[in-house]
Amino acid sequence: MLELEAIKKRRTVRKFKNTPADEKLLLEIIDCARLAPYPANVQPLKFMIVTEKAGSLFKYTKWAGYLEDGAPADGERPPSYIVTLGDKSIKKTGDFYTEGAIAGAVMSIAAEALGIGTCWLGAIDRDGIKKELCLPENLEVVYLLAAGIPAQKSKAVEITDSIKYYIDENNELCVPKRSMKEVLYSTLPLERG
Numbered sequence: 001m002l003e004l005e006a007i008k009k010r011r012t013v014r015k016f017k018n019t020p021a022d023e024k025l026l027l028e029i030i031d032c033a034r035l036a037p038y039p040a041n042v043q044p045l046k047f048m049i050v051t052e053k054a055g056s057l058f059k060y061t062k063w064a065g066y067l068e069d070g071a072p073a074d075g076e077r078p079p080s081y082i083v084t085l086g087d088k089s090i091k092k093t094g095d096f097y098t099e100g101a102i103a104g105a106v107m108s109i110a111a112e113a114l115g116i117g118t119c120w121l122g123a124i125d126r127d128g129i130k131k132e133l134c135l136p137e138n139l140e141v142v143y144l145l146a147a148g149i150p151a152q153k154s155k156a157v158e159i160t161d162s163i164k165y166y167i168d169e170n171n172e173l174c175v176p177k178r179s180m181k182e183v184l185y186s187t188l189p190l191e192r193g
């Protein structure tokens, strides 16, 4: 089933082609987040597509902590970002990280289904981005989603001794994932293959 393939095949992409993805597709991705489940159906998020000013957002981001040279070089940087914003005039108390995470998961999977690569960015200078984008007081920056046509291959691999992602001999980004055997929990002795 296509949907499951998009969920399982989606991997973070940190190198992009220069040409931005079609804006219609980025809008489609946001439409998926709009229809996502949210606590008490409050829907306090707003989404902003940043393409023209994408270059000016890069300095507020941090990339691939486990790689020595993990940040995209000039020419491989994200051509667009989807900025997830929390509207404090809709949700007056608490933070927006649960809602932002739901939106991030839905959007990164929707993007994969549309052939667009993404990198979810949480290690960001939120105040810097808010100023750069001239956002009004009521809007808080929650997450960025870098989005574009992938210029890097990445795949899930079985964990051997570390959770740290790495670049293999074919220049592919390998992301160790815990096995089903490890993540399935039961108090009963289960027969596992």
Ligand SMILES: Cc1cc2nc3c(=O)[nH]c(=O)nc-3n(C[C@H](O)[C@H](O)[C@H](O)COP(=O)(O)O)c2cc1C
Binding pocket: 010, 011, 012, 013, 014, 062, 063, 064, 065, 119, 120, 121, 122, 123, 124, 154, 165, 175
């Ligand atoms: C909440 C959240 C914040 C993240 N922040 C960053 C970030 O600031 N920079 C980065 O390079 N990757 C970031 N990532 C991407 C993760 O490193 C990536 O999802 C993880 O290594 C697993 O790889 P996969 O997405 O290919 O499965 C973030 C992911 C999540 C879910």
